[in-house]
Each structure stands twice: as structure tokens, then as C-alpha cells.
Amino acid sequence: MTLAPILPRRAAHTANPDLLPLLGGTPLARIRTDLPHRHPGFWAKLECLGAGGMKARAAVSMLTGARDRGELLPGAPVVESTSGTLGVGLAFAGQALGHPVVLIGDTELEPSMRQLLRTYGARLELVDRPAAEGGWQAARIARLREVLRRTPGAYWPDQYNNPDSAAGYLTLAAELTTQLDHLDVLVCSVGTGGHSAGLAGPLRRRWPRLKVIGVDSVGSAIFGQAARPRLMRGLGSSIHPANVAYEAFDEVHWVGPAEAVDACRRLARSAFVSGGWSTGAVALVAAWAARTQPGAVVATVFPDGPHRYLGTVYDDDFCHAHGLDTCALAVRPLQIPHPHAAEAAGWARCATVLAPTRGGAA
Template sequence: MPSVIEPTLACLVGNTPLHWIGEPFAPAGRGFWAKLEGANPGGLKDRAALHIVQRARARGQLQPGARIVESTSGTFGLGLALAGIVYDHPVTVVTDPGMEAIVQRLLQAYGVQVETVTEPHPDGGWQRARLDRVAELLAEHPGAYCPDQYDNPDTVEAYSSLAEELMEQLGEVEVLVCSVGTGGHSAGTARCLRLHYPNLRLIGVDAIGSTIFGQPARTRLMRGLGSSIHPRNVAHEEFDEVHWVAPHEAVWASRMLAHTHYSTGGWSVGAVTVVAAWCARTLPAGTRIAAVFPDGPSRYYTTVFDDTYCRQHHLLDRPPAAEPDEIKCADEAEAVRWTRMVMR
């Protein structure tokens, strides 16, 4: 039986608003629609966490009261905290030292057990180190369930609701701009939209130093997008093009959003804005562009919106160029600033 509080909490997720982003990111009369997933209690991944847990329970993979164990850099952990309360499951998340203190404290306040790995894996970085610890914890807790957000197809399916909302709010979507980390929301939203609008153009936004689209792995400053592993949920065949964005470019966009539009967010929001704004400037006037903003600004007060942190990492007053660099294939050159690659 569902938890008696399920209907109350479930209604808090979804039906997120749209916000028009125009000048100064694009000339007067041009812009894009931002889907504000930060309006969910924990952000974009509330959708996936609730859906994955519900489906696992329905299939008998997750027994009543069993522990949920997962790797996360933050947002999916918040979603699992919500799912744990809704369905009455204890939750353990494995993270790394990059998790913001406010997120860790919130998770603990929600009753989540937080484990932090202390050393990156020599090949797979922090993500592989976290996943290795998840495997150890699953062995220590018989009957525990791992949602496996990186490879679980339920992650992709969860975002059909986001696509349906976009269609209700906008009608036809011609261009969809999404950050790419685990790959779930870009794949799920685009696939659902293309059932109705087969000419949809999907543009992925990755972080410099990420291996998802074939670039060499480097230490990454940005959290929430990019990866040092290769999640199976990334639907490479669905993307028309991909852009890599650098941290200083994302910081500039996030801060300019705050100053001019009030709706803003962290690394992913800034990076997506760089690319969606370029689309609004360069595509034919009237092109209907939607961009997914995964979360809001609150967890980034010690990074993106902290002048001391940004000065230490040389992130201030460095806006992106008017146009991205262009490469034809991922091994042509290493992206160190905003770079575009057309895939089809």
C-alpha cells in the first residue's frame, strides 16, 4: 500500500513554471523559455527518484522498509530523501568532498545517512570511487536496493512528465537544450517530445573535462553536469549537437541571470544559459527554444555566488565569447572554453 502521505508530497513535484529569458542574453524580441525545475522541492531529480522507487517497489525489486543506497553529488540524493519519506525507506547516499555543506546538512535533516569517500579512483575519479563504495554497502546490507541513476532505464522514463508539461505550456518545442550528467532528463524529455515533434533539435551541454562525449577526463570544478564515467542512460544517438562550457562562463551566466531575470541557478543553469542564449541569437527569429534549469541558486552560495571562491578560481568577469569554438570530432582538440560539436 502507498504511504498515506504519498499524495500530499507527490503533488509538490512537477508542474514547474516557465520563465522567458531575453535581453541581455539575446536581442530584443528574442530569447528562450527556461523550465524552472528548481521549483520542485529538491530540484529536477525529484521526478526520477520518485519514479524509480515506485517502479522498483511495483516490480518487487525494493521490498517494504528496505534500505536504498546510491551515489550522488547532491540533487538525486535530495530526490531520494523525498522518496524515502514518501515510501518509508531508509536512505544512504555516497558522495565526495565536493558536495556542498548545505546539501549534506539538508540530507541529514531529512534522515539520510551520508557517507563521503575520501580519495578519487585513479581512473574513474570521484564517481567511480563513490560507486565502488555503493557496491560495498550493498553487500553489507542484504536486501538493499540501488536505484543506479546512471544506467537504470527508469531514470529516462521518469522525464516523460517534463516533456508533457512542456507541450502543455509551449505547444511545439523546436529546440531543447539540456545539461548532461547521468543523461536521464535529456534522453527522456527528447524521446517523448519527438513522438509529437520529430524534427526537434536536441542540444546537449557538457562540462569541460568530462568524458561523456569523448573528451579526455580532467578534474572538474563544476558539479551536476559532466562525468568521468560513461553512463548508459546518455542517449548519444539522440543529440544533434553538444557544447562544452567552462566554469567561468557558467558563473558569468548564472550571475547575469540573477541580476537581470531573478531566476537563476548553479553550474548547470549557467552552462545551459550560455548555449540556449546563443541559439536564441543565431537561429531564425521565432524559433521556440526550451532549456531545462535543473535547480535554483541556494546550494551554490559558497561557489558560484561566493566572490572569494570565484576569485580563487579565476571565475569572475570572464564572460563567454560571442561564438563557441568549433570542432568536428571529439578528438580533434581538447575543449578548454565554450566549444561546439555538431553530431548530425
Template sequence: MENTHVKTRAAIAGAPGNPSPADLVGNTPVLWVPELWTGGERGFWAKLEGYNPGGIKDRPALHMIEQARLRGELKPGRAVIESTSGTLGLGLALAGVVYHHPVILVSDPGMEPLIHRLLRAYGAQVETVTTPHPTGGWQQARRRRVHELLAEHPGAYCPDQYGNPDNVSAYAGLAQELLDQLDRLDILVCSVGTGGHSAGVFRALCRRWPALRLVGVDTVGSTIFGQPARPRLMRGLGSSIHPRNVAYGAFSEVHWVAPGEAVWGCRRLATGRYATGGWSVGAVALVASWLARSEPAGTQIGAIFPDGPERYFDTIYNDAYCAEHGLLEAKPEPEPDEITHPGEAEVVRWTRCTNVVDPAGVFA
């Protein structure tokens, strides 16, 4: 499929007609994955976003910067400043190279050393906050530091991945790729962090497949769908704030997954299909596999795998780390727990709820 943004990017980056690193983003493959418990005939299609240079968030990073430049909100040479746990940071570092902007990223001690070093190698400046916000956790602490840095750098631009509608519209290309690759989807399974890719992909796919159902995957300890905020081991999904880009009304159900269950999913994927990734990938694969077993035969299920395994060499794929955190013996039960409302109970293992609410409106 033609990348519809390539010519625009080349032109506004000052190199019309020349190949750009941005050309490497998109056109990622899909892979058939048999369900994880038995490896039987039922399964799901996985969209392997780890084939992008930095992962799925290369797409919104490039798009948000492109659109900000076109609107005049980001002037040539001005700094881009944003909060990140890692993947968006990689995408923004790419955007900085493509569009010639300095990039300043604010993270926290949970960022993997590999990602921190890569970001610096790619030319980004990385700041690390040292104390979580008392109610908003590390994310709110990072966002506060972003606001301080914006005041220190006149003309700097913050993409604000949590509330920027460009973060949603950036995924129209991913949706078009799925439309070109698959004949039909009945269910789409997405991890939820900022809410961008679940909202953007689902919105675009529904124009072709209006009966499509969206299933969200969150982590225990995340507040996105109304659970209390707790310290979280998993990165890349979940939140201790309520991102405005989450399309609550689009979800037919939500599943919370615990870290050990996600590790099991990642390692089963690696053994069975030689295609795996990080926390979000393991959690999404777990839920998509259960749906493959539970839904009527012939149901077509698609799952978005946001990244690959490389950055998790010292966590998910490190036996010592997993043993230290009690993650090696955490094979999930074949069925999730069920709650009727997100406020009914605090979940500690894989749990499903078909009553999806906006906690900012319901629990505030």
C-alpha cells in the same frame, strides 16, 4: 496538469488519499529569458525545475523507487543505497520519507556543506569517499563504495541512476508539462550528467514535434562526449564515466562550457530575470542564448534549468570563492570555438561540435 503518479504513490506508501510530499513535485513554471549578451528580443523558454522541493531529480528519484517497489525489487523497509553529487540525493531523501525506506548516500568531498547537512536533516545517512578512482574519478570511487554497502545490507536496492531506464521514463511528466505550456519547440537544450532528463524529455516531445533538435551541454573535463577526464569544478553535469542512459544518437550537437562561463551565465540570469540556479543552469542558459542569436528568427528554443541557486551560495554566488578560482573575469566570447570531432582537441573553454559520438564505442 494532473500528476498521474499521485494515487499510486499514496497507495503503496500506505496512506491512500492523504496528501504526500510527493504531491509537490512537478507542474513547474516556464519563463521567457531574453538572450544573455544583449537582452534583446530573441531568447528562449526556461523550464524552472528548481521549483521542485529538491530540484529536477525529485522526479526520477520518486519514480525509480516507486517502480522498484512495484516490481518487488525493493521490499518494505529495506535500504536504498546510491551514489550522488547532491541533487539525486535530495530526491532519494524525499522518496525515503514518502515510502518509508532508510536512505544511504555515497558522495565525495565536492558535495556542498549545505546539501550534506540537509540530507542528514532529511534522515539520510551520508558517506564520503576520500580518494578518487585512478581512471573513473570520484564517480567510480563512489560507485565502488555503493557496491560494498549493498553487500553489507541484505535486501538493499541501488537505483543506479546511470543505467536505470526508469531514470529516463521518469521525465515523461516533465515533457507533458512542456507540451501543455508551449505551442511549439524547435530546439531543446539540456545539460548532460546521467543522461536521464535529456533522453526522457526529448523522447516524449518528439512524439508531438518530430523535427525537434536536441542540444547537449557538458562541462570541460568530462568524458561523456569523448573528451579526456580531468578534475571538474562544476557539479551536476559532466561525468568521468560513460552513463548508459545517454542517448547519443538523439543529439544534433554538443557544447562544452567552462566554470567561469557558467558563473557568468548564472549571474546574468540573476540580474536580468531574477531566475537563476547552479552550474548546469548557467551553462545551459549560455548555449540557449547563443542559439537564440544564431538560429533563424522565429525558432522556438526550450531549456531545462535543473535547479535553483540556493545550494550554490558558497560557490557561484560567493565572490571570494569565484576570485580564488579565477571565475569572476571569465565572460565568454560571443561565439564558441568549433571542433569537427570530439577527439580532435582537448577543449578548455566554450566549444561546440556537431559530430556527436558514443566514446565507449569510438574511443575505447
């Protein structure tokens, strides 16, 4: 079967620049929920309350940078791989800047997210099986290259390796410097590496002694563990994104899905603000940092809200089917001396941060 080229509808060319002032400007919430123990509290930047979510910042930055360099022509299609969150951000950026958006997802993408992306005007293509090496991400990238070949003039932002992604979070860093008088510890989820890279530099210039903790998923290859199938989406990776600023991290934590679900549900019940896998994982680690470093000011970013995850994180049948309701939850991280010393099956931490693609300690 010959696949037809993807041609944008004429209406998709119309830019809506009035959307751009809606970007960012998100509030900070003080979180004191027991996670799972009491702690002094930490600050959470609520990116779920910004138009397009956290990754709209990166999406606008990547498309604007490409337009300025002449790589993205007016009205040209934008094609990208996504597990969901960046897709929403690109749908926002596409409408604001006047570009049709084609997203490559996979069949693990929640039905509600598929519907949302299509509702926002994006065209969605799904791959139905992971690649033997590189998992779903590699399979999506292979399909993406097929789509690029049959879509004249299309632009691929390549979120994993595009420095404009990190640059998009400079506004987030600037907001934090105005909202906080001081910051000792920053906790960042790590997937593509964009927001941690964009925050660490400017915040360390403001507070030179800032400690940065990366939060990864069990089964992720980013920080030197072996890649294996992951239930959690939105953080972790089967590949090594070039955007990850390994040298910025003082330590890394790997969090399992059961711990993330428990944290999300605790947040929803008592703090009202919650989210998905990334939110649960960073909340768990931020609470640990606040508890183990008395007097430290700790902050993190909640990338999105809970609505996408009503059929997973907040669904009892889903959690039961995946054994998340019977897991023995870790109440503190298992400390390992080196990323290769042990495979993290649940919450673990390591103060040796490696850059796998460069073969050494950062």
C-alpha cells in the same frame, strides 16, 4: 575496523504518500537576459520550484519501478551515489514511499548540501579522495558497493544505467507539450543522461523536426573528450552512463566554469531565476541558439535554484581562488569538427555526436 551494518530507524519506514502530488507541475519562465549578448528570448522550465527539484521525478520513478518488480521491498534501504541533486530527489522519494536513504557523496560536496541532505533524514557517507581512474564518481561507486555489502536488503537504483530514470521525465515532457504551442530547439544538460533521454523521444513525437542540443562540462568524458578534473558539478561525467541517448542529440556544447558562473550571475541580477553550474551552462547555450536561429522557439530546463551554490558560483572569494574572475570569457562557442579533434578548454561545440561506449557516431 569493522563497519556496522546500516540499519534504518523504524520511523523511516513510514510512507508519506501525500507528498507525491507535489511532484512536478513547474512553471515556464521567459528569459531575455543578455547571455552575454542580446537574444530574442527562450523558455526555461523552473524545476527548482518543484518539490525535491528536477531529480525527484527520476527518484520516484526508479523506486516505484523497483517496488513493482519486487526488487525493492517495503521499508528497505535505498543506497545511491550522488553529487547532490539526486540526493535531494531520493530524500523526497524515500519519505513519500517509506524507505530510508543512504547517500554516498564526496568531500567536494558543499557543506550546505551535506546539511540539507541530513536534515531531510538521509544518511550521508563521504569519500575523501578520487579514484585514479573514474575520479570522484568511481570512488563513490566503490564505497557504495561496500555499503551494499553491509546493508541487508538494500537497493541500489544505479541512476547512471537505470531506464526508469529517463521514464521519470515523461511527466516533464507532457508538461512542456501543454505549456508550449511549438518547440524548435531543446537544450539539455547531460550528466547521468536521464532527463535528456526522457524528454527527447516524446517531444520529437510531438514536434518531429525538433533539434536537441546537449550541454556538457569541459573535462567530461561523456561525448568523447578525455576525462579530467572538473570544477563544475551536476553535469558531465568521468564515466559513460548507459542512460545517455546519443542518437537523440544533433550537437553537443562543452561549457567552462567561468562562462557558467557569468551566466548564473547575469540571470540572478536581471531575471531573478537562476541556479547552479547546469543552469548557467544551459542558459548560455539556449541564448546562443535563440540568437543564431532567428524565429526559433527554444526551451531548456533549469534543474535547481541558486541556494546550494552561494558558497561557490555566487561567492567572490571562491571564484577568485579558482581564477574564474580573471578568465577571458568566450562570447561564442569554438566549433570543432570532431570530439577528438581538440580538447575543449572553454565553450566549444561539435555537430558530430559520438557514443564512446559503442565506438561510433550516433
